[in-house]
């Protein structure tokens with residue numbers, strides 16, 4: 001299929017391109033658009049055939065439900081089959097538009113193709129003007145997963161999207177690099193205590209400030225428990241080379257990584273190291289990519305997917321990664337890193 005690719009400026013949006021893309025959505029096609037978290041591949045959420053085209057374009061398993069993107073509260077009320085709870089109202093007021101996805105009972109207006117057969121639906125309002133205008137002009141909620149080929153790191157730049165999806169979607173709207181760099185936090189508020197099903201752009205600390213107690217789905221950290229969010233069970237975000245994460249006190253991690261470099265050099269392997277600003281100059285005889293400063297988990301989040309893709313470009317044979325602190329955005333970063341590494345961790 002021929003993919004139309006348009007460059008847009010979020011601060012001076014050319015509405016001609018938005019109108020054209022909105023027409024594509026209305027007639028059942030697929031449009032990639034930027035959001036503050038990662039790029040998304042969208043289709044009309046109330047058209048089951050259009051939604052199926054997303055799964056085909058990505059090569060995504062059909063038992064993995066999609067997030068519905070909305071531009072106004074009317075679209076939320078159309079999509080959900082329950083009254084808005086007090087908790088939901090508080091969260092919406094504080095975090096929308098923004099990187100928080102909420103799980104609700106679904107309305108009959110949302111086809112089961114979107115929710116992969118579940119009776120709940122995930123909804124968020126993205127904080128990006130191009131995305132919001134596209135949804136508004138389409139006049140329908142837009143179902144959109146991250147715009148990567150299934151299994152690959154999520155795309156945080158138009159360049160990543162074009163690499164993965166040119167020829168597989170109708171239209172790509174290119175904007176700037178994604179500001180946040182990891183996907184939205186998925187929060188289930190149906191039980192007594194709200195539960196994070198996927199850590200993301202809104203942190204546990206921020207949610208606790210609004211809600212008090214917040215749980216984290218145990219399936220996220222323990223490879224033996226099935227996660228509640230269907231998407232979290234898939235191997236994901238993976239660079240082509242196998243990856244291992246080294247966890248422990250900083251000095252010991254550095255020593256262990258240098259030892260692993262030396263061992264793998266003897267095997268003639270091209271070695272990639274996922275390091276930080278503080279450590280990037282310490283490793284010898286390898287390809288080092290820095291995620292950012294250890295002190296700045298936001299910066300690390302905004303770089304992590306780009307870094308994972310760079311290892312593919314550099315064609316390394318094996319990757320060793322420094323673990324980061326699981327505070328603030330570090331929780332989401334480590335969740336993505338663990339999955340990229342297929343849960344291969346070395347504790348030192």
Ligand code: TXA
Pocket residue numbers: 035037038039040041064065066067099101103115118120121122126144145146147182183184185186197198228229230231232
């Ligand atoms: O930031 C984001 O959320 C991006 C941008 C494009 O908005 N989207 C995104 O979509 O990451 P996707 O499809 O890659 O991830 C959606 C996640 C999956 O883990 C999926 O299992 C979960 O949300 N999810 C969707 N509907 C759900 C539901 N009803 N119950 C539990 N989890 C759900």
Ligand code: MG
Pocket residue numbers: 145146154
């Ligand atoms: Mg995804």
